[in-house]
Amino acid sequence: MFHDRPARAGRLRVYLGSAPGVGKTYRMLDEARRRQERGGEVVVGYLECHGRRHTEAMVAGLEVLPRVTRTYRGTEFQEMDLDGLLARRPAVALVDELAHTNIPGGRHAKRWQDVEELLAAGIDVITTVNVQHLESLNDVVQKITGIPQRETVPDEVVRRADQLELVDMAPQALRRRMAHGNVYKAEKVDAALSNYFRVGNLTALRELALLWVAGRVDEGLRDYRAAHDIDRVWETRERVVVALTGGPEGETIVRRAARIADRTAGGELLAVHVARSDGLAGASPGALAEQRQLVETLGGSYHVVVGDDIPTSLLAFARAHHATQLVLGTSRRGRLSRFLTGPGIGETTVDRSEDIDVHMVTHEFTGRGRLPALGRRHSRRRTAAGFAAGLALPGLLTAVLSQSSHNLNLTTVALIFQLGVVAVALLGGALSALLASLTASLLLNYYFIPPVHTFTIGEPNNVIALAVFAAVALTVSTVVDRAARQTARAARATAEAETLSTLAGSVLRGAEALPALLEKSRTAFGMRSVALLDRTSGEVLARSDAPPPQPGAAQPASTTPDTTPECTTPESTTPEFTSELPVGERALLVLHGRRLPAADQRVLAAFAAHVGAALERDRLATVAAEVEPIKAADRMRTALLAAVSHDLRTPLAAALASIGSLRSPEVEFSPEDQAELLDLADQSLVKLARLVDNLLDMSRLQAGALTLHLAPTALEDVLLRAVDSLPHPSPPDTLARDASRHPAFSAARVQPLDLDTAPPVLADGPLLERVLANVITNALRHNAPGAPVLVTAGRHADRVEVRVVDRGPGIAPADRDRVFLPFQRLGDTDNTTGVGLGLALSRGLAEAMGGSLEVEDTPGGGTTMLLTLPAAETPR
Numbered sequence: 001m002f003h004d005r006p007a008r009a010g011r012l013r014v015y016l017g018s019a020p021g022v023g024k025t026y027r028m029l030d031e032a033r034r035r036q037e038r039g040g041e042v043v044v045g046y047l048e049c050h051g052r053r054h055t056e057a058m059v060a061g062l063e064v065l066p067r068v069t070r071t072y073r074g075t076e077f078q079e080m081d082l083d084g085l086l087a088r089r090p091a092v093a094l095v096d097e098l099a100h101t102n103i104p105g106g107r108h109a110k111r112w113q114d115v116e117e118l119l120a121a122g123i124d125v126i127t128t129v130n131v132q133h134l135e136s137l138n139d140v141v142q143k144i145t146g147i148p149q150r151e152t153v154p155d156e157v158v159r160r161a162d163q164l165e166l167v168d169m170a171p172q173a174l175r176r177r178m179a180h181g182n183v184y185k186a187e188k189v190d191a192a193l194s195n196y197f198r199v200g201n202l203t204a205l206r207e208l209a210l211l212w213v214a215g216r217v218d219e220g221l222r223d224y225r226a227a228h229d230i231d232r233v234w235e236t237r238e239r240v241v242v243a244l245t246g247g248p249e250g251e252t253i254v255r256r257a258a259r260i261a262d263r264t265a266g267g268e269l270l271a272v273h274v275a276r277s278d279g280l281a282g283a284s285p286g287a288l289a290e291q292r293q294l295v296e297t298l299g300g301s302y303h304v305v306v307g308d309d310i311p312t313s314l315l316a317f318a319r320a321h322h323a324t325q326l327v328l329g330t331s332r333r334g335r336l337s338r339f340l341t342g343p344g345i346g347e348t349t350v351d352r353s354e355d356i357d358v359h360m361v362t363h364e365f366t367g368r369g370r371l372p373a374l375g376r377r378h379s380r381r382r383t384a385a386g387f388a389a390g391l392a393l394p395g396l397l398t399a400v401l402s403q404s405s406h407n408l409n410l411t412t413v414a415l416i417f418q419l420g421v422v423a424v425a426l427l428g429g430a431l432s433a434l435l436a437s438l439t440a441s442l443l444l445n446y447y448f449i450p451p452v453h454t455f456t457i458g459e460p461n462n463v464i465a466l467a468v469f470a471a472v473a474l475t476v477s478t479v480v481d482r483a484a485r486q487t488a489r490a491a492r493a494t495a496e497a498e499t500l501s502t503l504a505g506s507v508l509r510g511a512e513a514l515p516a517l518l519e520k521s522r523t524a525f526g527m528r529s530v531a532l533l534d535r536t537s538g539e540v541l542a543r544s545d546a547p548p549p550q551p552g553a554a555q556p557a558s559t560t561p562d563t564t565p566e567c568t569t570p571e572s573t574t575p576e577f578t579s580e581l582p583v584g585e586r587a588l589l590v591l592h593g594r595r596l597p598a599a600d601q602r603v604l605a606a607f608a609a610h611v612g613a614a615l616e617r618d619r620l621a622t623v624a625a626e627v628e629p630i631k632a633a634d635r636m637r638t639a640l641l642a643a644v645s646h647d648l649r650t651p652l653a654a655a656l657a658s659i660g661s662l663r664s665p666e667v668e669f670s671p672e673d674q675a676e677l678l679d680l681a682d683q684s685l686v687k688l689a690r691l692v693d694n695l696l697d698m699s700r701l702q703a704g705a706l707t708l709h710l711a712p713t714a715l716e717d718v719l720l721r722a723v724d725s726l727p728h729p730s731p732p733d734t735l736a737r738d739a740s741r742h743p744a745f746s747a748a749r750v751q752p753l754d755l756d757t758a759p760p761v762l763a764d765g766p767l768l769e770r771v772l773a774n775v776i777t778n779a780l781r782h783n784a785p786g787a788p789v790l791v792t793a794g795r796h797a798d799r800v801e802v803r804v805v806d807r808g809p810g811i812a813p814a815d816r817d818r819v820f821l822p823f824q825r826l827g828d829t830d831n832t833t834g835v836g837l838g839l840a841l842s843r844g845l846a847e848a849m850g851g852s853l854e855v856e857d858t859p860g861g862g863t864t865m866l867l868t869l870p871a872a873e874t875p876r
Helices: 024-037 053-058 082-088 111-120 135-145 155-159 171-179 186-194 199-227 250-262 285-297 310-320 335-341 345-352 380-402 410-428 430-447 460-509 513-525 598-647 649-663 671-703 715-724 743-747 765-782 838-848
Strands: 012-017 042-046 068-072 075-079 092-095 124-130 163-167 239-243 268-275 301-306 325-329 357-361 529-534 540-545 577-583 587-593 711-713 750-753 761-763 789-796 799-805 852-857 863-870
Touching: 012 024, 012 199, 024 042, 024 053, 024 092, 024 124, 024 163, 042 082, 082 111, 092 111, 111 124, 111 155, 135 199, 163 199, 171 186, 171 199, 239 250, 239 310, 250 268, 250 285, 250 325, 250 357, 268 285, 268 310, 285 301, 301 310, 301 513, 310 325, 310 345, 325 345, 345 357, 380 410, 380 430, 410 430, 410 460, 430 460, 513 529, 513 540, 513 587, 513 598, 577 598, 587 598, 649 671, 711 715, 711 765, 715 750, 715 765, 761 765, 761 863, 765 789, 765 799, 765 838, 765 863, 838 852, 838 863
Parallel strands: 012 124, 012 163, 042 092, 092 124, 239 268, 239 325, 268 301, 325 357, 750 789
Antiparallel strands: 068 075, 529 540, 529 587, 577 587, 711 761, 789 799, 799 863, 852 863
16 A cells, blocks of 8 residues: 655664574564564565565464565676655665665665665655674674675764664584575585684674664764753763873872772773873873773773863763762872962862762872972963962962061062062962062061151162162072973973874784874874875875763863964864875875864874874785785695605506506516506595595685585594505504504504594595594604504583593694694604694684694603594584
8 A cells, every 4th residue: 555654854774683593584574574564564574584484484473475586797687676665655664785886877886875764755664784794893793704804884874873783692502503404505605604603603693783773872872961961970880080190109099099990890991191281290101101000901992181270181081981989099299288289189189070970099009299390381370370369379378478578688678579580480480470579679668768658768778779679589489480381382292292202102012003193183182083195186094083072071281382263163163274294195184173272283193104104004004905816826836746746646657567568568567566556546546535535625615615514424434444455564463453443443543442432523424534634644644653543532511522532742732733734744754654734624624523633742742633523413
C-alpha cells in the first residue's frame, strides 16, 4: 500500500558486528518481524543471506523489493533498487551491508550514501556493518588480521545513528558456528578458521568493537548532559588525573593514583605536567622521563600542558577529560615559604575543584623544599597588587614612622622608605616601584623634611638627599625588574625545551608517530583540535580532537597572557582562532582553539618540523610496505629455484637412468637386476611425487586456497598409512621391541603407544597422514641409531595431543621457530635430504585443521613434536 508520510528525517538503527557471522543480519530480520507483528510497514530493500538457512528462514513473510541488474565489464550484478525503494516509501527499510561499494551506474558510489538519501526522504532504515569496515579502524584491523578492508564507511555515519546495537559473540562460539557450516560453505571453513578467524584475531576485533561502542555511549552521555545543562561530574567511570612536578615525590603519588584507578573496573589513569612560563620550579627532566615511563608501565597516559596558572590548568585538563579524581602531592615548601608566598598550588586547587575529588598525598619530602625564587615575570594579578602596594606601603610606613620620628633621623627614615620601594619592586615590577618611589618621595618631603607638613624644602642638602633617594629607588627597581624578565626568558626556554623533549620521547616510544605528534601538539598548546591537511586536495591526513568539554568547564590556560581583543561567537563565550603553519611542500598544520602568542609560535614551528619528518617517514614506510611483499615473493622464488634445482633433478635423474638402462639393447640384465632398477625408479618417482605435492600444498596454504574435508578420524589407521608410505631401509635387527603388530611399524622403526585408546580427531584424513609422515620422517632422520621413534596420543579437554618422540641431538630453543620455515634444514650439510618443506607444510596443515604443531624437549635428550588437534567428540 503506497501512501504519503509527513516530511521528516528517517531514523537510523545500526547493528554493529564484532566479526562476520555473529548474527547481525539475523538480528536485523528479527527486529523487522517484531515491527511487522506490531503493525509496522517493513520492506526488505537489500539483503545478503550468504546461503545461511537460518537467515533465509527469517525472510519468510517479509516484503522483498526486487533488485536492479547492472552490467559492469561484461558481468551482471544485482544491486539495491534505490529509486524503487523511494517510490515504495515504506515506513521501515532493511538495507544490509552498509559499507558495500555500489556497481558503477547508480547515483551513489557507496551504499551508506543510498541510506542517507532514504533517511532524508523520511524512511526509517535498519542496517548492518562490521567493525572492520569502520574507516578509523581500517589500518588497525589490517595489522591484526593481515587483510586490507577495501570497503569502509565513515565513522560519523554510524555515530549519527539514532540506535546502535552491538552484536557480539565469544571467539570460540563463533568458530564452532563456522565449523558447523552456519557461516561459510564447507570448502571455505577451514581456510577461514586458520586465517582470518583465529582466536586471537576474533578476540582483538571483539575488543575493538566493545571499545568503539563504549566511546559512542560516552558521547551520548556527554550530549545528554549538555542538553540538560548538567555540569556536575558523573562518576560513570573513574578517571584519575595525577599532577606531576618532576619532584622526587613523583613515584609515590603515581603509584597512589594507580591504586585509586584500579579500584574500579575500567578506571583510567592520566598523568599531566604543567610546563610554566616561569620555569620548572625544581623539575628534573630525567625525573619526569622516569615518572612518565612508570605511568605508561601502569597502563596510564602522559600529557604535558603549558600554562601560567597551574591550578587553573590542572582543573581545566581534568574537566576536559571528565576526571572524577585529581591526585597531587603535598607541598614541599616549608612554613616560611608558605608565609611569604601565600596559599600553594594544592590549596588553590582544592578551593577551585568544585565536584572533582582532590587527594593530597603525603610523602617524605613534604616541607623540605627551598624558598621560591622572587625574580619572576609578574602576572596581571601580581602587577595589580604591586600598584596597590606602591600606594599603600609608603602610607603605612609614614603612619608608623611619624609616631617615632623624634627617635629617628632623616637618613634612617629614608633607608626604611628605600627598603619599602625595593619590596614593591620585587612584588610588582618596575612600574609599581616607580609609583612607590614617587609616593615615598612626596610623603618623605611632607612629613619628615623640615619644614614639615609642607612640600617646601628649607635646606639644599635635603634637596640632594631626596633626589638621590628617588634615583636609587628607580635604579634598584629597574635592575630588579630586568633580572626578573631575564629569569623568565631563561625559564621559558627551559619549559619549551622540556616540552620538545617530551614530544621527541613520545614519538620515539610510539609506533604511530604522526597521531602522537598531533595529540601532543593539541595538549601542549591547549587547542581544541589539530589537523594535518593536504595542501593540494584539502584531504585530512591526520587529526586530533579534544573531548567535548563539560558545560562550565574551564579552558586550558594560555602560555602567556593575551591582551589582544577577541571576538566570540553567539553560541560560546570562548574565543576561537585558527592558526595555520606549512609543513613541507604538500601539507598544512591547522590548529583551532585559542590565539597563540608569539612565544608559542616558535615552539609550534619545531612541532611542525617534527610533523613534517613524521609525514615523510610514513610515506617511506608505505612505500617500503608495498615493496616488502614483492621482496618476499622474490625471496621465495629464489629459494624455491635453488632448492628445486637439486631436489627435483636428483630423483628425476635416478629414475631416467634406471629406465634408460632397462630399455638399452646393449645390456641384458638378470631378473634380480631388473627388479632392483625398477625399484630404484619407483622410489625416485615416489620421492619426486612427494616433493611436488609438498610444493603445491605449500603454495595453496600460503594462498589460503587449500580445501579440507574434516571428519572424525582414527589416529591408529592414519598412522598406519603414514608409516606404510615411508621408505623402509632399516635392517631387521633395528626393529622396535613391541612393533610386531604390523610389519610397517617394524620396518620403519616406529613404536606406537596408546593409539588404540586415543579418541578420534576432527581432521582431514589424507592431510593428517601427510603431517604424520613428514614429522616421523624428520624424527627418523635425526634419531639415535637403533632407537625407535615413539608415537603416543592422549586427550586433554576438548583436544587430542599426539607426540612424536625421538632420541636425537634435540633442537636449541633459539632454532625452534626456524625449523618451521620453508627451505630450512637445521644441521644438514648437504642437499640430499629434501627441500626443507616437511615441517613448514606440517605446521600449516595442522593449523588449517584447527590444530597446532610445536617443539618440546624429550626428557633425557631428543626432540618431541607435539601435534594438537580438536577431538571429534566433546568430553562428557
